[in-house]
Amino acid sequence: MRLLTHNMLASNARGAVTGYPLKLQVVKWSTKEAEPNADFLRGMLPKIDWAALVAATQALGLPELLPGAPPTDAELSAEGAAEDEGSVLRRLHRALLEIHIEEGTLVCPDTERCFPISRGVPNMLLHEDEVRN
Amino acid sequence: MWYLCVFYHRLLDYRRPEVQSLAELFGGPGAGDAVEWRMPENHHVDSPFHLVRLPGDERLAAQIANRSLLVKGIYELWGHGNTYEELERAVVEYPEERKLPYLTPESTFKIVVDSFGKVISFQEQNEIMKSLTYIPFMGRVNLKNPDHKFFVMETDDYGCNNGLPPVVQRTVFFGREVGAADRHLLPTYQLKSRKYIGPTAMDAEMAFLMANQGLAWPGKLVYDPFVGTGSILVAAAHFGAMTMGADIDIRVVRDGRGPDCNIWSNFEQYKLPEPLCVLRADNNLPPWRPGLKEVFDAIICDPPYGVRAGGRKSGGRKLIKGTVTPYTVPDEKRDSHIPSTAPYSLAECVHDLLHLAARMLVMGGRLVFFFPVVREDGVANPAKYPEHPCFKLIATCEQILSMRYSRVLLTMVKVGPYTEEVEKAAEQRHREFRENHHKWMEEGNLHSTVFSPADQGAPVDRDSKPKYRGKYV
Numbered sequence: 001m002r003l004l005t006h007n008m009l010a011s012n013a014r015g016a017v018t019g020y021p022l023k024l025q026v027v028k029w030s031t032k033e034a035e036p037n038a039d040f041l042r043g044m045l046p047k048i049d050w051a052a053l054v055a056a057t058q059a060l061g062l063p064e065l066l067p068g069a070p071p072t073d074a075e076l077s078a079e080g081a082a083e084d085e086g087s088v089l090r091r092l093h094r095a096l097l098e099i100h101i102e103e104g105t106l107v108c109p110d111t112e113r114c115f116p117i118s119r120g121v122p123n124m125l126l127h128e129d130e131v132r133n
Numbered sequence: 134m135w136y137l138c139v140f141y142h143r144l145l146d147y148r149r150p151e152v153q154s155l156a157e158l159f160g161g162p163g164a165g166d167a168v169e170w171r172m173p174e175n176h177h178v179d180s181p182f183h184l185v186r187l188p189g190d191e192r193l194a195a196q197i198a199n200r201s202l203l204v205k206g207i208y209e210l211w212g213h214g215n216t217y218e219e220l221e222r223a224v225v226e227y228p229e230e231r232k233l234p235y236l237t238p239e240s241t242f243k244i245v246v247d248s249f250g251k252v253i254s255f256q257e258q259n260e261i262m263k264s265l266t267y268i269p270f271m272g273r274v275n276l277k278n279p280d281h282k283f284f285v286m287e288t289d290d291y292g293c294n295n296g297l298p299p300v301v302q303r304t305v306f307f308g309r310e311v312g313a314a315d316r317h318l319l320p321t322y323q324l325k326s327r328k329y330i331g332p333t334a335m336d337a338e339m340a341f342l343m344a345n346q347g348l349a350w351p352g353k354l355v356y357d358p359f360v361g362t363g364s365i366l367v368a369a370a371h372f373g374a375m376t377m378g379a380d381i382d383i384r385v386v387r388d389g390r391g392p393d394c395n396i397w398s399n400f401e402q403y404k405l406p407e408p409l410c411v412l413r414a415d416n417n418l419p420p421w422r423p424g425l426k427e428v429f430d431a432i433i434c435d436p437p438y439g440v441r442a443g444g445r446k447s448g449g450r451k452l453i454k455g456t457v458t459p460y461t462v463p464d465e466k467r468d469s470h471i472p473s474t475a476p477y478s479l480a481e482c483v484h485d486l487l488h489l490a491a492r493m494l495v496m497g498g499r500l501v502f503f504f505p506v507v508r509e510d511g512v513a514n515p516a517k518y519p520e521h522p523c524f525k526l527i528a529t530c531e532q533i534l535s536m537r538y539s540r541v542l543l544t545m546v547k548v549g550p551y552t553e554e555v556e557k558a559a560e561q562r563h564r565e566f567r568e569n570h571h572k573w574m575e576e577g578n579l580h581s582t583v584f585s586p587a588d589q590g591a592p593v594d595r596d597s598k599p600k601y602r603g604k605y606v
Contacts, residue, residue, distance in 0.1 A: 005377070005410035010422035020422040034406055040352040040375065047428050097409065116468075120397075121387040123413045124420040127462045127472045131418065131448045 001122050003056050004096040007048055009122065011108030011115065013130040021052035022106040022115070024059040029101045036082050036093040044096070045070060057095055065095055135171075136194055137210040137308050138185040139286065141203050141316075142249070144342070145179050148203045150528035150544065151345050152185065155197040158348045160189050162497065165527075173213065175302050181205070181249055182288065182306065191311055198312025200372075202319075202341050208284060208308030220305045221267050235309055236268070241275035242283060249288040261285055265307075282310040321403070322367065328402055329394045331362045331385060333442050335435055339532075340368035346528065346544045347431035347501045349374035354409075356429040358416045358489065361385055363396040363408070365433050370405040374431075379414040381445050381474065386411050416485050417446035417477060426492045426551055433501045436482050439579050440505065440538070444477030478573040479505070481566040483519045488559040491523040492551050500524065500545040506531070507538050507582055523549040537583050 011019030050070045057065045071088040075081070081089035106115040106122060113130070116123050140148045149170060157165030167188035176182055185207070187194050198207040211232065212223025235242075244265070246258040253261070265285070272280070289303035322337040324330050335343070343365055349355055351373030357365050360378025362385065370376050378396070380386045389395025400407045414420050437444035462470045483504070490500040504518060518526060518541070528544040549555075566573055 001412070002409050005412065008422060008425055008428065009412075009420050012418050012420050018423050032407070037352045037375075040354070043352075044354075044428070047425065049422070114468075119387050121383070121411055121413055123383060123387075125381065125383070125413050125415055125472060126418065126447050127467070127470055128448065129461045 001101045001117055001120055002097055003053060003099055003101075004044070004048075005122070006056050006101070006106070007053050007096075009106065009124065011106075011111065011113055012124075012132070013108060013111055013113045013126055014132045016108050016110040016113070019108050019110055021049065021055065021109065023109060024056050024101070025105040025107060026060055026101055027103040027105075029060060029099060029104070031094075031098050032100050034093075034097055036090060036097075038076060038082055038089060041089060041092055041096070042073060042076050045073075045076070045092070048096075053095060057099075060099065062095075065091055134191075134194075135184055135186045135210070136311065137208040137213075137306055138183045139205045139208065140181045140183065141205050141314075142181050144203060144338075144530070144532065146530040146532070147342050147542065149183070150530055151201050151203055151342060152197055153528070154346050154348060154544070155200055156187060156189075156193065158200075158345075158350060159196040160187070160193050164188050164193075173304060173306075175304070180288070182286075182304070184210075195312035199315060201314045201345065202316065202338055204312075204314045206284065206313040207311045208306070209311055210306060210308045213304060213306040215302050215304060217261070217264060217305060220307055221264075224307055225267055232268070235281045236271050238271040240272040240280045241278075242270060242272045242281045243274060243276050243279040244283045244285065247284055247286045249286070251289070253287075284308050284310060318371070322371070324364070327364075327367075328398050329362050329389050329396065330364070333435065333437075334362050335364040335368075337364075337368070340365050341371070343433050343501050343542065344368040344372050344374070346542065347433040347499050349431065349433075353430035354428065355431045355433055356493070357434045358414075358419075358432065358486065359434045359436055360396070360411060362389075363399050363411075365435065366408055367399055367403065367405065369431075369433060370400060370408075371403065375406070376408040377410045377412075377429075378408055379412045379416070379419075381413065381415050381447070383413045386413055415447045415474075416444075416482065416489065417448075419485075419489055421493065427495045427498075429493050429498060430495055431499045431501065432486075432490045432494060433499075434486070435503045436479070436486060437477070438479045438482075438503075438505045438540075440583050443580070444479070444482045445474035446477040446481075447472060448475045475570070476574055478566070478570075478576070479579065480573050480576065484559075484562055484566065487519060487521040487524065488563075490545070491521055491547065491555055491559075494547045496547055496550065498547045500543075500547070502543055503540045504543050505538055505540050505579055507579070508533070508536065518543055521545075523547055523551060523555060535583065538579065 006024060009022060011022060054066050071092060075088050081087040100120060101117055102120050104117045153165040153168045156168050169186040171184040172178060173182050173184060194207045198204045211227045212220055214220040214223050244262050246253055246261050285307050287305040319338055324334055324337060347355060349369040349372040353374045355369040355374045355376050357378045360366060360380045363378060366376040366378050386396060396411055397407055524545040525548045526543060526545050530542040531539045533539045
């Protein structure tokens with residue numbers, strides 16, 4: 001599971017108010033390199049909940065990876081940003097798309113319901129008694 | 134400019150929409166609608182020969198043809214006629230300035246003689262080529278890698294109509310190839326050599342057609358809420374799109390058939406980037422955070438409609454039947470508990486899908502999915518396709534599966550924004566489905582329609598039916 005997905009998911013169990021952001025407890029994660037696509041990142045940025053993304057990188061022990069505030073379009077479009085390892089574009093790309101949570105848990109902030117992540121697949125399915133009527 | 138567009142003689146309904154989708158993809162917004170079609174004189178619409186006007190230059194025509202699966206070739210038509218004499222007159226009259234740039238001494242060329250409905254012997258082909266002396270070819274012949282390819286194509290009433298209405302009159306075309314489909318990717322992606330497939334894995338050709346309808350492209354995000362073994366996402370990823378998938382069945386999405394045979398291995402097999410995410414989730418209760426919308430560029434899927442695989446949703450089998458009070462999972466069992474799921478009616482499934490798409494697709498994004506249609510007397514019911522205020526239906530492509538039912542690939546474009554009213558109306562519908570679960574399960578039960586025994590009438594005389602390979606002709 002990429003952090004992009006973590007940013008999109010919420011708990012919809014009975015009793016959850018917003019169910020977001022899910023607390024991330026990581027047992028094992030890996031890096032899978034991918035080609036950065038600046039257009040994709042620019043399009044996705046406005047839809048990202050920045051605070052939740054920063055919190056997720058902190059849960060992984062990478063507090064330096066992202067700046068406190070979302071990058072501007074100008075920063076993402078800067079020339080050579082895709083090639084420069086340290087550019088904010090590359091760091092955003094790494095945070096959203098290269099970090100892969102293999103084993104861990106997503107915890108609902110309202111109900112403490114745990115959604116396991118196993119072999120990279122988060123299991124968001126509810127038990128019978130958790131479905132809202 | 135008008136071109137001759139020659140199709141493969143298969144999936145007849147899918148051919149024009151594919152060209153239009155690709156025109157939109159390469160030509161920009163509105164280009165798909167600007168495509169115009171005509172049939173050559175005396176040709177039935179099921180004929181492989183179509184005339185098409187594309188809103189752009191030759192490069193656009195080449196891009197469309199090269200990415201398509203069903204375009205055998207797009208040609209600049211130099212002339213056509215009912216006989217070779219008429220063809221000669223037409224080609225001679227075709228403006229010199231359009232012809233000469235492709236006939237220069239520095240260029241290499243090749244002539245292909247092709248036909249529809251008959252094989253032309255090598256000797257006849259040679260004779261036809263020799264008769265083309267009225268075209269001043271100056272270049273050298275290169276059969277392997279020519280600069281320009283010229284095609285002579287003919288179709289006639291050869292006594293066998295090849296599954297089409299009888300050809301009224303012979304037609305001969307002469308054209309210069311602008312682009313052609315690359316069907317070499319089909320043997321590469323065919324299901325029989327794919328590591329991990331399931332009972333309803335999408336056929337490779339169809340998956341590519343769906344990805345074309347969904348305008349899969351690098352930097353676009355494609356989502357499949359019924360991902361299964363990932364066969365649709367593989368096609369989207371081949372065209373460079375980023376992919377995400379969800380499925381309610383954990384065994385399929387997580388386990389597969391072992392560590393080297395699962396969704397991920399399917400992407401590895403073709404050296405494609407793996408999906409951004411595969412999650413286990415219920416299409417009926419999608420786990421997206423409140424306020425999240427307009428993230429996917431396309432949703433492409435094959436919903437379970439209950440003929441080969443039935444849909445499931447969470448909520449518990451017995452609870453929905455109303456026979457027991459809600460089942461409470463003991464705390465010590467919570468971690469390993471596998472919740473029972475309830476059947477999911479097609480109507481509710483499609484409703485949830487449209488709602489998901491209305492919320493999660495960007496404006497102009499595409500929803501591409503199969504919808505089953507019952508056929509009566511060998512013709513698909515004039516169907517009522519699902520509708521949604523946010524969507525415009527732009528293509529319906531039927532694939533006949535049996536005497537009793539077809540599946541129709543629906544392509545919808547998001548044209549209206551996702552508003553609070555849309556959301557409220559959807560919630561209301563959601564409750565309605567929940568309260569009248571039984572009614573909805575019985576309505577539209579496709580399985581019994583498709584599999585119930587035939588009426589005990591006179592046995593059907595198989596030979597009495599015309600063996601057309603066209604759609605309805």
